[in-house]
Amino acid sequence: MEDKNIVWHRVLDNKKDLPEGRVKTVTAEHQGICLTHFEGKFSALDNRCPHQGGPLGEGSIENGMLRCPWHGWDFHPCTGLPPGGYDDGIKTFPVKEEGDAVYVGVEKEAEHETTISDIMAETMVNWGVTKVFGMVGHSNLGFADAMKRQEQKGKLNFYGIRHEGAAAFAASAYGKLTGKPAACFTIAGPGATNLFTGMWDAKVDRAPFLALTGQVATQVVGTGNFQEVDLVQAFNTVAEFNQRVQSDSKHADLMSLAVKHAILKRDVSHLTFPDEVQETPAKANAKAQTPEGRITPMEIAPPKEMADAAVELIKKSKRPVIIMGHGARFNKKEVVAFAESLNAPVLTTFKGKGLIPDSHPLGCGVLGRSGTPIASWFMNESDLLIVFGASFSNHTGITPKKPLIQVDFDPLALSKFHKVDVAVWGEISRTLEIFSSELKGKTQTEDQRGEIAERWDIWKAEKAKRLTETSDKGVSSIALFEAMNRLAPKNAVMCVDVGNNAYSFGRYFEPEEHDFLMSGYLGSIGFALPASIGAYTAVGDSRPVVAVAGDGGLCQYLAEITTLVKYNMPVKLIILNNHELGKISKEQRAAQLDVWKTSLSNPDFAEFARSCGAWGKQVSKAEDLDEAMKALFEQKGPAVLEVVTDVNLI
Template identity: 85%
Template structure:
């Protein structure tokens, strides 16, 4: 067998970096080396203790012996031989000194052999999962290494976050915006459980998401081992597809099925990778897979009877109103075109905000608790409601007193809470084609365009009155969103948090061509900042990304401002700081409870942003708001505008 070539690596630029009697860890290629300086000689030993793998370079020389920092076993610092003639010595490597530098010689590395993780990472990328948010750690290193190779090929972007919960929220936001899954990635145990909330956010909002978790060795699962949680069992309630990768799995097929479930079910898929599997060599002839001819078209036509019943109602209607929910996001252009044919107002759920611009002649704004009186007025005056992609949450408050035609791709969403006149199971755009074809010239609806303009005029006059309300405690929320109406880029992707800031946003911000993302049915505080990271990963620098958060929500994932800076994500974050969990205080009063434990002690968010390397500014007077917001949107990189607001002016 041929002797491998020795390759020399510089491990010290200057011998003074390692004084006599000291040790340190250095790296030669991928090899960890314990470098020692003992009795005037530099020596190189394998950095792993043969017993538990302890890092010898973190040990010390005591009484002429190198002591392992983990369990105290001794080795000679030059030869690696333990006292007493035991046969558990440490391998040594050649050393050479050139001037002040020290070099270590190690055998030339073998070419990388394809691992199970390589097969699965490449298959994941082939299926379109090219954005992953997560944290690399000791129980996911093998799969992380495989993703590194995909990133080096330019096929994957990995974003290292500061908290795994932010990774899951970012992946959820990406799925909501694009309809395609991103990945969130963690170690075993606490890293994985940190992702649970964001995974549920994706699940209940029907956003595809791929969760990838490391896992301790299979043989110790269930034994109470360090960081051991049975993640297949733990994620059984949230993941539609939920499997442990095994050495004998069909690895490419397993990854293909995970991504396929996420896409077609619009749900969460989870794979967990035991430590002993990740670096195992792939089977001979084991190949990756692609989605070619593996994904069916979703353009499913509804049953003829449902179409006929819908047409019968629409042909009799004089004042139809269309409701768009988040589930209609991919079909908004077709729905607006149909509304123009009907001359019918279009209102949205809060999650569907912006699916029709508020300045569209038929745009009626948001329906429900976070909405406008325009939307509720048209709902109450209509003679039929045509609902696309909405599930009738209490927050929206779609009345059951009007005849309803409900269209959705999910049969379980139809008539979910109460009976509707016509439940139409089908893909929205295909259903609209049948509606348009069936109606043709059989429409007798009135043109409600003028009424839309009239209701907007009434609401805008009311907003002007509210804008006059001021306070010495801070700026009013309506002033913040009125300024945003004037200055926010018209094509921005906007991520909104939970709380009073969200209610005010839904009510006062007038959408144009923006897209809006939020934690809808889960209503999880803290979504805005990590959600903006997912939005930026989706659109890059092609569109502005704006996050709107309250002080309570922002502090949940405040450290992710450093992530914005690290990856040069030019997110513009507006934080409404009223030093209170204002929505909870309001609910306590409404429930006739005492206001208790809702006050907050906050940092100066602008100064915090600056300390992270972002732009930051703070405003506490309404007259300074316009200039500050102009400056915010003029920044090229990540930027934070903190506005001190009055909790009572929402």
């Protein structure tokens, strides 16, 4: 009578697929099996060699013995016993043949026992971290298995990428766009260290971010084990919260604290999971946590003294100007309404591009090196600057020579580089409520809308002149971005890279209802394509996602086009290909140095995209731009438009 605890699994459809004298690896449920065919008999052995776990199904039968492919240990192909019959043989499983098929019987699997990883993964999901980018590997398999269970329940989405650096950029972009953390996930050692650039990108741009890394077993830490890196020590400079998970940790608390730090500090959290901890059974009373009762609202009002001082300055102002930075992105409607009440021109930093449409009567575009002469003109003609969520970087160039009010949630960001007249520490939404209430009917500002329209007319005439500049070497950047102004979706999330392409984008592209993602303070090349992955996971099909990259940056993560294809992410990628690191060449000339080592050898990017399964087209003439760009935005799936550009026409 058959054992009711044995479950039979078909492991070979046709016995001819495993000839006499051969072995192969098969799987029965989750049990790895070395299936052998020796002396006319099919046999099933545990696939793990008892020495170091070598995969016996990848070995061979030599002189009547099954030889492990790793270290050459021998076992009988049918009994699993070693020569001499020692007690370190291999477990065997019953086999039966039915027609041409071969079946292996394994014991019915016990129900899954909740692990430490299960508790922590569920807690992570409860806190709203539901998007994970990364790569599954040998030192993170236990936590990966726990995330698989969350994904099967429909509570989490995992996106396998081609390089861990892309995972970090995707998570950073997600945090910048949503204000909520996504996670990136890697193995120990090199997988984890590949996250470093993206972690810093999130940190300096104040994006919530969660890094989850595997780690070698605790017992071999410090011995120079394969892929051993002290990740807590390695990430000390970048992670605000940085802990190794131990078997006796308070696991739900630990994950809650990691996510809480990421959200409230708008910073990087990192947890590393030693291999043996991941699959350790959780304690009987262990439960996942939720954020209920664990996090406070953040609409903090500013100190009354500073709010009053700001109100008094605004009352006296005739020509106030409002500057919005990336930190104001979740309060842009309130800031614009405040500007309208003051008739105040609104400028943005490059990181804040698009927080007000260029078509708005008060919109003046981007201030600084990537900006328009409109923005700089109104800053210089103002009698008061009111700055929301901006960091006063050199790139932006907010002048300290004007009376200045700065509003920011971070007290350390206030007056960071120089003294300001009124430094207001508070959340922008709450601060604006106070300003609006106190100022109602008490301002005497000039209506500058007419001047704004005049300055736009001047700038548009200048752009029209630049459009007449042509070249046999390729399309001008202004022609490309003018085509995008006409044809790009008006509500797209725009992911921008670093280099001359970004400068031209900031200057010439006219935002409507767009959001912009870029590597701001870190200024890391290669950001755009991975960022588009993070952006798409945030907005799904509710909004288009467009990535704009130069050839230099794109090639750092070019293989991520296959990620777009795999997950059918309808990202539209526009590449400016000038076969040069044009920004670096420009800097070498500015420093009165020779242009050196900046030329590039590129593939045909459109052809590469097609080879990956995406739509791809190349354009080298301005007159072909509109037709090609229309075709790009008509595509349902991932699509790439390569534009051959002249490095000097930016």
